[in-house]
Amino acid sequence: MTRYFNQLILLTVLSVCSYSTYADTDDNEGIDVVGNGSVIAIPDQFSLSLTITERGRIPSKLHPLVDNKTNLVIDAAKQLGITTKDIKSAQVNLRLIKEKPSITVQGLELQQGKQGSVFVDGKNVNNTQTPIQLFELSRYITVNFANINDYDQFLAKIVKLNVSHISALSMTVKQRDDYYQQALMKAIDHAKQKATKMIAQTGGSLGKLVYLKEVSSGHYQPRYAQAMMSDSMSVNHSSLVGSQEISASVLVKFAIKP
Incomplete structure (x- = not known):
């Protein structure tokens, strides 16, 4: 039993020494x-995004206006040899906008028949002024270019179309x-x-x-x-x-x- 115990201690010491030597070498x-x-x-890759926006009271009348201007933008790109796969125009956004009346009357009393209306500080005391509701229809268009010169020519064309917003040019390798x-x-x-x-x-x-x-x-x-x-x-x-x-x-x- 004592011999076996001594051998176990010897193996443990050798293992510790071996690990220490390896650790020292590694560290x-x-x-x-x-x-x-x-x-x-x-x-050598360029991408430009722009937005076409129209506002009005009836959404169905806005869609043709946006479509027409979208086609003009796409035609301008195709005239430069840009293929359909490099043009994205599917993203459309419709939102409701409430605008305050542009004209207010202050401190004026109007009398019509038996009914009267008094405005104080722009507010109708008898009748509440409701905001004007407008719809805004937007379409986002992205065009990819392989040549920076095409971008210059395309930009010169679309600024004449009065698009709503043109983003900064994105450039990648x-x-x-x-x-x-x-x-x-x-x-x-x-x-x-x-x-x-x-x-x-x-x-x-x-x-x-x-x-x-x-x-x-x-x-x-x-x-x-x-x-x-x-x-x-x-x-x-x-x-x-x-x-x-x-x-x-x-x-x-x-x-x-x-």
């Missing part, structure tokens, strides 16, 4: 560095994942260069790769996020798309050679 031996890389990409992979490779090279210089300063040399982790999420930062437009919306103006910086980061651990 203390080697060098951890963070590498960063980035590439510059030019946007079509092959963003490919650019991100390039940035990722640069980040690994950067980490290796940093580790080599740091170890050389201590008199050692870079060993094998021990650990590699991607710590970025593939986000990109626009350097110039919105196209420039002149105040006069001149057709001769050329929009500027700028560039976008796509970055990547990695965490790397290398062994150290004495």
Whole structure:
């Protein structure tokens, strides 16, 4: 029994020593560095959203007006060679709007026959003024462009149609994942260069790769996020798309050679 107990203690000690040696090697031996890389990409996909709005008392009369202006916008896009799959115009919104009367009478007494009406501070004492009810019908249109020059020409056409609202131009990079992979490779090279210089300063040399982790999420930062437009919306103006910086980061651990 005593012999078995001694063997058990010996195995326990050896296990603890082995774990301690492994932990020390894993935690203390080697060098951890963070590498960063980035590439510059030019946007090649553009998207513009606009709103067509009409107001009136009868919703059924608003629909033809909105449809007519929608067709004019779509025709303007198709004249530039933009295909139907790059045009979205299905989203429609109808809402009720209550407006106050535009004319009020203050401090005036009107007498008609046996009935009289007195207005004090814009309020009819005898009859309550009801707000004017209007309906607003809106349609949202989104057009995608592959060429920034098409956007300039399209914008020059639709401003003449008196659309209600034009949003800011959205710009993206079509092959963003490919650019991100390039940035990722640069980040690994950067980490290796940093580790080599740091170890050389201590008199050692870079060993094998021990650990590699991607710590970025593939986000990109626009350097110039919105196209420039002149105040006069001149057709001769050329929009500027700028560039976008796509970055990547990695965490790397290398062994150290004495």
